[in-house]
Every structure is written in C-alpha cells, then in structure tokens.
Amino acid sequence: MNYCNHQLTSGATRQVPGECNLSSVIDKTASKLENLVKVTSECIKARFDSFSSNDLHAFQVMEPRGWPTRKDELIIYGQSNIEILVNHYKTFLLKKGLDPEAISDEWSEILLSVFSRSGEKLNTLRGFKL
Secondary structure, three states: OOEEEEEEEOOOOOEEEEOOOHHHHHHHHHHHHHHHHHHHHHHHHHHHHHHHHHHHHHHHHHOOOOOOOOOOHHHHHHHHHEEEHHHHHHHHHHHHOOOOHHHHHHHHHHHHHHHHHHHOOHHHHHHHOO
C-alpha cells in the first residue's frame, strides 16, 4: 500500500494511506465526479420525466401568444390539445359534476368571445405587437 505525508493543521505531518501522485488523485476524483453527474442527471430525468408528456404540453393551448389571429383558424385552434386535457382530467371533471363532452364546444365559445372582444387585434391580448 502507498502512503502519503499529510500536513495537519497543527503543522505536524502524518502518513495516510493513498496515492501521492496528483494526476492519479485527479483521475480518481474526475471519475467519481462523472459518476455523480450521471447519477444526478438520471435522478432528475426520472423525477421530471412527466414534464415531457403530451398531457403537460397540451397546456400550451392556453397561452394566447400562440393563438391564430384569423377567426376561421381560431375557431378550431387547440381542439386536439383540449381533447388531451379532457381525457387526462376526465375523472376529476366527472367528480365535480362537469360534462367532459361539452368542454370542446365551450373552448370554441371562449375563443370566439375573445375574438369578438378584440376583433382583428388579437395581438393586443398577446402583450406585444406582431
């Protein structure tokens, strides 16, 4: 076994088991760090994997900056996303006494209401000028 002299805070030295070669110590530390980063990355990915699900991405339909400005496009905008959200929350909606089948029509009504209030100026709802 190899021993290295280790400087104590008192000024004395003592021999401790281990490598004295700095590059060997750096290599071992780098290997441990790589493993730590890999394990941490895997844990984070597993914890937040649901953030890449279709259910979560379907919420982007609620962001007005993505809404079309033409009425004919707006009427049908986001229907597939609304369907994903309704399917995901169907049990909850039913427990609350809501009709999941009516939500798609209600979504279209909301979009038409926003359009009628803002007219051709949907970009004012977006908070910036196109």
